[in-house]
Amino acid sequence: MATRRVIHTFRDGDVKEVKEYHDGRYGAKGLPREKKRKPTQEQMAIVNAMNKAETARHRLLEYFGKKDYFLTLTYRVDARPPDMERAKKDFSKLMDKLRRRYKKEEIELRWIRNIERGTKGAWHIHLIITGCRDTIRWVEGCWPHGGIYAEQLEKSKYYEEDCSQLASYITKSEKVGEKKEDGSREKPRLSESSYSTSKNMPLKPPKKKRLARWPKKIHVPQGYYVAKSHEGINPATGFKYRRYTLIRLNRRI
Template sequence: MATRRKEYRFRNGKIIEIEENHDGNYGAPGQKRIKKKKPTEEQMRLVNINNKVKRCRHKLLEYFNAGDCFGTWTYSQANRPPDMKAALKDFQKTIRIVRIEYKKRNRELFWIRNIERGTKGAWHIHFVVNEIGDTASIMQKAWKKGGIYAVEIRNEPKVYDEDFSKLAAYMTKDEHTKEIKKDGTPAKPRLKETSYNTSRNMPLKKPHVDKLVRWKNEVKPRKGYYIISIHEGINPVTGFKYRRYTMVRFPEPKRKVQLKRRI
């Protein structure tokens, strides 16, 4: 069975992500081509959410790092918006203020956000923005509707891992998201409504696509790189295995500067 491989490169090749999956257009050796089946509504929902999470992770890998700012704007009870339209206006008004402050410092603003309405009626806005030195202060002064929580991404264990998988999943939660309880069973959804979006100044390059002869049991890093994560699973539509691994280039060794003595 043929293997399809996509190679994504971020930050001018500093980070490489490889995505491999069995090509469903081909059967196993000696068998006929697999007949395509129409995916169910639930399968398509899973595919769509996986694609949204992937695009979010890719934008995080290209435009953010572990020292950037993750946070939440909360609403006081008196300032809760009546609907999502009003919440969107609150965000748009506030992010304009933030953008102005970034421009004053000759810096470009990159942001990812998810507006969430809980099943009990509370509203909040999760955000990721690039750190410019006083970002937390800027985000606090701009928000007039309630409180704020802000921290470096690397210092928030519930959302941080090296390839940003946890953060991407957290930022793209929706009304279907179910947290896993301690006993391993899914809890009831905690969100009634969400709105995910990113700033427009974060384009992504298309991957390089190859077809390989066979599925390799082990993955190896490229020369000069080390692997930071490997994820494997089953595609919900095709039923075939897939694998994703991310590698980072080793930092260049610092050159020793020789001081010449004056005689």
């Protein structure tokens, strides 16, 4: 069985995310290749949710910091959109207005958002956005549909150094419920969702390496510490994997 290591590097090496996993493409020495098993629809939905959260986490690690903002935009009952298309248009109008303000101040605007409709019909938008001194005032002036709840990322209850909780929260959908402490899944609390990001957040391809064997311990390079680590089973393959985030001790930011 092949063991592989994938290393994503962010912020010029200040942050690294390492994933080690068995891909099941090869059998043990002298044995035939592992038979590929077909995952269930539920398993594939979970894997797709994990992949979406992973990409969101990588963008958070590369482009967002503690002083950026996590906002929740709500709708008054009388201002609720009739459908997702209207909600998307409401968001686009907001961003058009904000983009002009950020451009005038020579600040590049980046964002990650999820439009959500609850099972009881209420709508809201979770938004992670580049922060500046006027962010909250600008958003308040450009969102006429309801209330705004704002906090800096470092003060959010979902913030961690590896951004895993925040990424899972901002990418949740009606297809997969949130993961509980015992590993099981809650019933989805959404009836509809739409996840999107700004286009100015490209990600560099990772470095990949084939390993001779499964590493028993996490390898921590000199000058780094492990911010968080996680081991689990890929629901689609049935093989174990490990993920850990390394942060430079003397990072620049």
